[in-house]
Amino acid sequence: MTVSIFLGALLGPMALGVPIAFALILSGVALMLYLGLFDAQIVAQNVLNGADSFPLMAVPFFLLAGEVMNTGGLSRRIVALAMAMVGHIRGGLGFVAIFAACILSSLSGSAVADAAALGALLLPMMLKSGHDPARAGGLIASASIIGPIIPPSIGFILFGVVGGVSITKLFLAGIFPGLMIAAALSITWLIVARKEQFELPPRQSGRLRLRAFVDSLWALFLPVIIIVGLKFGVFTPTEAGVIAAVYSLFVSMVVYRELAPAQLFHVFVSAAKIGAVVMFLVACAAVSAWLITVADVPGALAALLEPLMGNQTALLIAIMVLIVIVGTAMDMTPTILIMTPVLMPVIKQAGIDPVYFGVLFIINNSIGLITPPVGTVLNVICGVSKLSMENLMKGVMPFLFAELVVLFLLVLFPELVTVPVSWFGR
Numbered sequence: 001m002t003v004s005i006f007l008g009a010l011l012g013p014m015a016l017g018v019p020i021a022f023a024l025i026l027s028g029v030a031l032m033l034y035l036g037l038f039d040a041q042i043v044a045q046n047v048l049n050g051a052d053s054f055p056l057m058a059v060p061f062f063l064l065a066g067e068v069m070n071t072g073g074l075s076r077r078i079v080a081l082a083m084a085m086v087g088h089i090r091g092g093l094g095f096v097a098i099f100a101a102c103i104l105s106s107l108s109g110s111a112v113a114d115a116a117a118l119g120a121l122l123l124p125m126m127l128k129s130g131h132d133p134a135r136a137g138g139l140i141a142s143a144s145i146i147g148p149i150i151p152p153s154i155g156f157i158l159f160g161v162v163g164g165v166s167i168t169k170l171f172l173a174g175i176f177p178g179l180m181i182a183a184a185l186s187i188t189w190l191i192v193a194r195k196e197q198f199e200l201p202p203r204q205s206g207r208l209r210l211r212a213f214v215d216s217l218w219a220l221f222l223p224v225i226i227i228v229g230l231k232f233g234v235f236t237p238t239e240a241g242v243i244a245a246v247y248s249l250f251v252s253m254v255v256y257r258e259l260a261p262a263q264l265f266h267v268f269v270s271a272a273k274i275g276a277v278v279m280f281l282v283a284c285a286a287v288s289a290w291l292i293t294v295a296d297v298p299g300a301l302a303a304l305l306e307p308l309m310g311n312q313t314a315l316l317i318a319i320m321v322l323i324v325i326v327g328t329a330m331d332m333t334p335t336i337l338i339m340t341p342v343l344m345p346v347i348k349q350a351g352i353d354p355v356y357f358g359v360l361f362i363i364n365n366s367i368g369l370i371t372p373p374v375g376t377v378l379n380v381i382c383g384v385s386k387l388s389m390e391n392l393m394k395g396v397m398p399f400l401f402a403e404l405v406v407l408f409l410l411v412l413f414p415e416l417v418t419v420p421v422s423w424f425g426r
Helices: 001-013 021-033 042-049 055-072 074-086 092-104 111-128 131-144 155-161 169-174 177-191 206-215 217-231 237-255 261-295 297-304 312-327 333-347 354-370 376-385 389-412 415-424
Strands: none
Touching: 001 042, 001 261, 021 042, 021 261, 021 333, 042 169, 042 261, 055 111, 055 155, 055 237, 055 261, 074 092, 074 111, 074 206, 074 217, 074 237, 092 111, 092 131, 092 177, 111 131, 111 354, 111 376, 131 177, 131 297, 131 354, 131 376, 131 389, 155 177, 155 261, 155 333, 155 354, 169 177, 169 217, 169 237, 177 354, 177 376, 177 389, 177 415, 206 217, 206 389, 217 237, 261 297, 261 333, 261 389, 312 333, 312 354, 312 389, 354 376, 354 389, 354 415, 376 389, 389 415
16 A cells, blocks of 8 residues: 555656656655654755765766866767777768767766767768668667766766665776677667668878877876776765866866856856756655655565565566666656665665666666657757657667667676676775
8 A cells, every 4th residue: 555655646746747856755745644754844854864965966066077078079079089980980970979978978977968969969970971860860869878877977876875885886887887788789780780871981090090089188088087086095976076077177178278268157057957956856855765764665565576586687677677667757867766765675685786786777777768758868869850759769779679688688697797896896
């Protein structure tokens, strides 16, 4: 009964168009009334405590870094470097998108920011070369979701805060799975691109490649600073967000000089708007998270999953299928905030490594960004390309299937996550 009340109070208002943040509070209040615990002060206190978190301060700083990179020329130079290196091979523009997505993901941590940058810079070039619009848009959308997987990742920060898991370990654990997804997309693109007739960009000379590399060196240096600093404990993930924001501002304004002081206000306001939405969601989710614990919703879920508790692989497959279904109807941030407090007790009870589960969980949520009807990244690409959602979905399907295969392999072979983490050191 408790689970039914929680889901009804959450999904009902959402179906009526109530913003998710307020639906989260309503679901918490409904549980409080059912349990006879209603107190407005408890609601207010949980909202305030939900946002009062030092690790969460990394989110607005990484969002600011992403806005600065797109405006200040860092993203454009990364795409130019990818063009110089692999643009001339058959299907090269597709490989440029994947290569650039991997580098951009190590800068911003946001799939939406990467999709906006790649869509604006690469999609017109791919269409001009003769690529199928739907397939080109599908590839860029699918490559963009590497953003929340390769560190730094806003998704990992939220999961780490809500689930009580080391954000540094999550960051390091996401590197190899992110590269696996990039490899799967490359293989899929190699197969589907053979059917197309398109014009190949000219091969860049060694001198031009070197120039592109030197020009992008300042941008490439940022992920090195973040990964090395986290591995050796020089700074925390929150401090890494500050470093990313300050570094990108310095490079954009002093080195590249593409970000004028007059543009700063617009950049800060844009980042603040996105950050405010995320932080308000986190604050409101704290109410329902507290009630989920008090009402022992995880215990009820564990009882339902009791037949699978002895088989970690079967349990993970069932949970991954559930998250895929949820991801089709809910965006990444609310899914993390709602599902994490429900699933983490079950995961710990089953003896599954929380870091390993966190990687699977964020990959699955990232895939949800390219599944309709919500599909935030799909909507971004539709806006850039002027394609209909129906046509874009046809183009994204082969790449979506490839990413689901990678997720399935990671469920079957946990070593693909745990062993690379040991290379970086726990």
